[in-house]
Amino acid sequence: MKAIVCHEFGPIEALRLQDCPDPVAGEGEVLIDVHAAGVNFPDGLMVRGEYQVKPPRPFTPGSEVAGVVAAVGDGVSGLAPGQRVVAVCGIGGFAEKVVAQADRVLPLPDGMDFTTAAGFMLVYGTSLHGLADCGRLRAGETLLVLGAAGGVGLAAVEIGHAMGARVIAAASTDEKLALAREHGAELGINYATADLKAELKRLVPGGVDVVYDPVGGALTEAAVRGLAWGGRLLVVGFAAGEIPRLPLNLLLLREGEVKGVFWGTWTAREPAAHALNVSRLFGWFGAGALRPHVGAVFSLAETRSALSFVMSRNAHGKVIVCPNM
Secondary structure: OEEEEEOOOOOHHHOEEEEOOOOOOOOOEEEEEEEEEEEOHHHHHHHOOOOOOOOOOOEOOOOEEEEEEEEEOOOOOOOOOOOEEEEEOOOOOOEOEEEEEHHHEEEOOOOOOHHHHHOOHHHHHHHHHHHHHHOOOOOOOEEEEEOOOOHHHHHHHHHHHHOOOEEEEEEOOHHHHHHHHHOOOOEEEEOOOOOHHHHHHHHOOOOEEEEEEOOOOHHHHHHHOOEEEEEEEEEOOOOOOOOOOOOOHHHHOOOOEEEEOOHHHHHHHOHHHHHHHHHHHHHHHHOOOOOOOEEEEEEHHHHHHHHHHHHOOOOOOEEEEEOOO
16 A cells, blocks of 8 residues: 655655555454545644654554545454444554554444545544533633634634534634634634734623634733633644743633643543544534535645645645545
């Protein structure tokens, strides 16, 4: 099979497309013919050696896929060759075939194609866990989403809207804000041309209840200054490349909270709660409340360009790699 291989941590440009032996499903594992793979910010961080997880080298990046079951290992039940599935594999996804743990593989719901599915689980799973489990978002509350047109940001906009919140999208271009409005945002703030703190004070004098922050950098403090009494800051990631340092008095004065969102580890620690979230997400998708937006599709040979596109924060919605293109 062909696969993208990272031989040493470093620049994305150093990744290679090469022939590799086909993987084999071991006990409790599923071999999947990959039809589409989602491209995520952590994939690029992992290649550069900047992510919390540092796989032994060489390895193939790519953390989520959709495709068809090719084979199952011993002890696997409920999955069979020929079945359409989505899987969170952690690594190995940017390839023609991948092996995933059976408990990380789910049958695709009716009406969900491979391209949509490959960009679904990580961003919607992270966003629902963040907003519902960590942020305790309630109907009628105000939600501010930073980076609102990226993968997790746009998913958070849609989920916040589905949960009955008033959603304010914040992004770096008017085009991105228009996309966020199409997916449920009521208001928008272009933080490249306007001051986020001042705009929040103007639009929401009483403050926002929840901030969903996958960006970090200078935007985090400005968003915290716009929190309402009892507001919650959700730390999702640091796409800006800078981990912010917060003056804690800002939280004291609002009885505010800071909560980290680490979906991958949470799913392993709380599988029953994760299963309920997945059921909720698939239900929303089936009802048309979630409309995943795929902004760009690349071939396997173009994976470096796909990763660079995401890491430069140019993505609108999800970016997908399709090995069969």
